[in-house]
Amino acid sequence: MTPVLALVMLALVLPWAAAPAARRLAALLPPREACLVLTGAAALPAGGTLAALIGLFHVPFLASLEQVPLSRTVAEWPAAVPVSAAAGAVLVFQAVLVGRRWYERRSLLTRAWSAAGDAVCDGDLLLVTDPDPQAFALPGRRGCGGRIVVTTGMLRTLGPAEREVLFGHERAHLADRHHLLSATTHLAAAVHPALRSLRPALDFHLERWADEAAASAVGNRRLAATAIARAALAAASSSGPAGRGRGPLLSVGSGPVPQRVEALLRPAPVRPRARRTRAAAVGLLSTVAVSALLAVALAYGLHEYVELAAEGVRGR
Template sequence: MTYVLVVISLTLAFPWPGVAIARRLAGVLPPLWACWMLTSAAVLLAGGTVAALVALFHVPFLASLEHVSLTRVWRTWPTAVVFAGAAGAIMLAQLVLLVRRWAEHRAVLRRAWQSADAGTRDEGVLVVSGTGVDAFALPAYGGREAQIVVTSQMVRALKPDEQAVLLAHERAHLAGRHHLLSAIVDLGSVVHPALRHLRDSLTFHLERWADEKAAATVGDRRVAAAAIARAALARGSDRGAGGYPLLSAVSGPVPRRVEALLLPAPVVPRRTGQRALVLLLAGVVVAAGLSALGLAYGLHEYVEYAARRLIGDPSGCSGMWGTLEHWFGSGAP
């Protein structure tokens, strides 16, 4: 069981350094690259966690297929039953949380569309009256096409050129299908607590991606910065309808976004030292994710081998673990 404990510890611990490195890498990449990198890291790290849990749940499952009683499994390999029970409970909790989170997202989207239905269309934008101050991208739902929704208070708070920035920002969200990237990372954060930090980082970089698109559309970074700042001030403490799955123009750390717009447009690092740093960080992120998956696969192979030995099936002992046992002696329970 020493191998199992080591693999479990490594697989479940990998997301913590992986997330820290991914966030560091995102800070030196252009927003578009940063968003895709963060999403990929979330998929790899969440996949490794789930794979390890499935592998832990494997022995009782294999035993049941071979009609071996749980009592026999408990007598021969009691820790396997304990780990399998814990893995099953964790996966069940993850499933419940995933369904609950998805239902919450759909409920938010449904309420947003209900409020948008009362709006009036103005040049392809839904303008909603009321006291709220907000603007957000509304993904497609229930057969209705994606829309940009702006409250009348927000329209009155901005100058015409700033309104153009706001609309370009929200169009960038829809064109880039940012709500899907946000959904992937947000749901992944349910799988492992470390991924919650990726979710927060992705929110910022998605807004930066849309900010850069808006600045390029209007051709003036200072106007774009002023529009984002004025929109945030107009919104004030009003929470509005922002947040996934509604990508609001005034979400995320607005001061950092405005500061970035006052600097030159970000580019892919071109200096040798910068490129080396980016490649190194990217390599570590990929290695962390793939290592987690690899360790989970190794655990799966070990558990299957041990289960075959338990049920007395020699055909299951001819793989990698069977070869290792032949060389070094028994390593299975």
């Protein structure tokens, strides 16, 4: 059992190295590819962590299903019961944490939809009469499509051309379903603490993705940079949901704004060169390899206990 346990423990430890590697890879890529790398680097290790813990938790139960006495299991692996109990406790804690974060996200979305209930609808825009400058992408729910929520205070802050940048930014969040990538990484971070560092990195690259989409829509990168800076500064002083914190609300004021504005003042990012593409591929394949290694470890563990059960049957 020791080799199996060593492989499983390796899978639990490797995310501490995978997370910083994913952040470095994302910095070399255009925003879209960076977001996909970061989301994959969060989801795959989180799934591997859950699989490892479930496998450890099921060791005594698997033996009982195969009619192997617990005493025989303990004789083969003395730490089976303590390890199983510890894995079960961690799984319960993770379930509570994931459930809590999911509830918080859904509650914030519900409150945001309720707050926008009296808004004036103009296509995909919901105009809220509020002097507080806010603007954010509101994902769809209960059959309603996503909407861009913008206050009168925000509209007064921007000129007509700058408003088009703002609308293009928030439309990009909705069209490319950025809230799903954000939710995946947010929940994955509740599974393994090493993955928490991927959340701010993803937030930044999601906003960069939307910034580039807005700049492409208006055809003027300098105008986009000016509009993003002005809207972000106004939203930073907001007391509303987008001003207090993102949660699932993707807002133009999120992330390190100076870096975003600086990027818009440079030429548009291009597809990575072959060397950088290979680096990104190596990073993703490494993450997949961890999950595959874990699957092999768990399969080997199951095989061991099947053999143990067969020996017990033959010995009776």
